[in-house]
Every structure is written in C-alpha cells, then in structure tokens.
Amino acid sequence: MAEVSVDGEEVVFEGEAPQEAGQVFDLLLGAMSERGRALVSFMVDGKDLMFLAENDTPPSSFQKIEAFTLTHVELTLRLLERVEKETESLEEELLAYSRKVLFLGWSEIFNRMDEFVGKIQPIADLVDNLEPFSKTYDPPWRGSFEVLQSQQSEALERVLTCFKAGDSAGLSDAIASSFLPMLAEFRKLSRKKMQPQLREEMELAG
Missing domain, CATH: 1.20.1440 (de novo design (two linked rop proteins))
Known part of the structure; x- marks a missing residue:
C-alpha cells in the first residue's frame, strides 16, 4: 500500500487516496499554503522531485512519498541567510x-x-x-x-x-x-x- 507523509507524519486522505505523485503534490501544495507553509522537499520513492532535471519525467505511480515543509517565515529567513553568504x-x-x-x-x-x-x-x-x-x-x-x-x-x-x-x-x-x-x-x-x-x-x- 502506498504511503504519504509530511514532516514525518502520515497523511490520511478524505475519500479515495490519489494514485499519482502529481496529484499528491498539488493537494499538499494547496494544503500547506493554507497553513502558511511551503514544500521544500518532495521525495517520491527516494527521489526528490523538487530538484527534478528539466528533461526528467516525473513518475506517475509511487510506493512512498515523503514531503518536508517550512513555514514561510523560516523559508524567508533561510533565503536571506543563504543569499547573504553567496x-x-x-x-x-x-x-x-x-x-x-x-x-x-x-x-x-x-x-x-x-x-x-x-x-x-x-x-x-x-x-x-x-x-x-x-x-x-x-x-x-x-x-x-x-x-x-x-x-x-x-x-x-x-x-x-x-x-x-x-x-x-x-x-x-x-x-x-x-x-x-x-x-x-x-x-x-x-x-x-x-x-x-x-x-x-x-x-x-x-
């Protein structure tokens, strides 16, 4: 059975769970945005789709998805610190x-x-x-x-x-x-x- 987790917590979908990674991504993106959080990593069977190469095709089916998020405040602070260092x-x-x-x-x-x-x-x-x-x-x-x-x-x-x-x-x-x-x-x-x-x-x- 396919597994989906966000920040280490299992996600339970209402109704039928989505079968495609892209559908899960869209659902989580919307849900996290409403909570003031941003997706920073989206691991599909060990591969982070957030850093997918331009020519790579994202997988449709999956066994395990692990998503990780940051609050918009955390993300903005990290961005400021990273660019200052760079x-x-x-x-x-x-x-x-x-x-x-x-x-x-x-x-x-x-x-x-x-x-x-x-x-x-x-x-x-x-x-x-x-x-x-x-x-x-x-x-x-x-x-x-x-x-x-x-x-x-x-x-x-x-x-x-x-x-x-x-x-x-x-x-x-x-x-x-x-x-x-x-x-x-x-x-x-x-x-x-x-x-x-x-x-x-x-x-x-x-």
Missing part, C-alpha cells in the same frame, strides 16, 4: 567591475553584460521572492523594503540604459553611485530588521 564579496566585485569598464573597449564591455547580470542575479531574485511575503504578511520592515525595491529598479534601469547607449563612464557611475549604495542599504535592512524580526517570529511560534 554574495558576501559582491560589493568588492562590483566596485572592481565599475572601475574596469573605464579601461575596456566598448565591445568587450557589452560582451561582459552577462557577467554583470550573473553577479547581481541572486540579489534580484531575492528581492522578487521577498515581495509576495512582504505583501502577504505585512512585516514591520515592509515600507523600508518597498523603498529599496524601487531604488533597485531605478538602479538597474540606469545600468541597462548605459549598457544600451555604450556609455562606459555612465555605466561605471551607475554601478558605483546607484547600485552599490542600494545594495549597502539592503544589507543593513536585512541584518538589522528583516532577519531579527523573522527570528523573533520563529521563537514566538515555538
């Missing part, structure tokens, strides 16, 4: 990049646009992921976050405009005087307000 040298890298573009030919600078995007992608993705949490739970730092969100959008727009215009001096200044100050403010907000508030929420929840 990008700990980002300021130094971007400052060096802003200086380097002044001495390179424009064709080489344009070819390195992907390099710049790759450096800032974790921060951009983090801001995108924080937006729905901020709107749903209205944390005390929401106003400050939304100001920074707007500043990030303006800084990126300025950087991309300089890339398109072939303005190396403008690009250097946009990174140094717009993007880097915004990033510094975001670090400050994350460390002094976001992360402490999320940890406090977790402690209050027990």
Whole structure:
C-alpha cells in the first residue's frame, strides 16, 4: 500500500487516496499554503522531485512519498541567510567591475553584460521572492523594503540604459553611485530588521 507523509507524519486522505505523485503534490501544495507553509522537499520513492532535471519525467505511480515543509517565515529567513553568504564579496566585485569598464573597449564591455547580470542575479531574485511575503504578511520592515525595491529598479534601469547607449563612464557611475549604495542599504535592512524580526517570529511560534 502506498504511503504519504509530511514532516514525518502520515497523511490520511478524505475519500479515495490519489494514485499519482502529481496529484499528491498539488493537494499538499494547496494544503500547506493554507497553513502558511511551503514544500521544500518532495521525495517520491527516494527521489526528490523538487530538484527534478528539466528533461526528467516525473513518475506517475509511487510506493512512498515523503514531503518536508517550512513555514514561510523560516523559508524567508533561510533565503536571506543563504543569499547573504553567496554574495558576501559582491560589493568588492562590483566596485572592481565599475572601475574596469573605464579601461575596456566598448565591445568587450557589452560582451561582459552577462557577467554583470550573473553577479547581481541572486540579489534580484531575492528581492522578487521577498515581495509576495512582504505583501502577504505585512512585516514591520515592509515600507523600508518597498523603498529599496524601487531604488533597485531605478538602479538597474540606469545600468541597462548605459549598457544600451555604450556609455562606459555612465555605466561605471551607475554601478558605483546607484547600485552599490542600494545594495549597502539592503544589507543593513536585512541584518538589522528583516532577519531579527523573522527570528523573533520563529521563537514566538515555538
């Protein structure tokens, strides 16, 4: 008989139990969302479908499903901590990049646009992921976050405009005087307000 568990507890379905892994996933996703939790692992017969390769076909039938969840607060805190660790040298890298573009030919600078995007992608993705949490739970730092969100959008727009215009001096200044100050403010907000508030929420929840 097929088994389904969430965070180590057996799941008992009302009526006929679903026979396909995809159906179980959809049901659990909806049920956990209503409880303020997110699926972070979905093991089907020992294989985590959350990390399924693009070309892999998910299994239909199953013998055992083990799902694991985190609260939205826990997930958001982990995301902040992970991205902070992954990008700990980002300021130094971007400052060096802003200086380097002044001495390179424009064709080489344009070819390195992907390099710049790759450096800032974790921060951009983090801001995108924080937006729905901020709107749903209205944390005390929401106003400050939304100001920074707007500043990030303006800084990126300025950087991309300089890339398109072939303005190396403008690009250097946009990174140094717009993007880097915004990033510094975001670090400050994350460390002094976001992360402490999320940890406090977790402690209050027990």
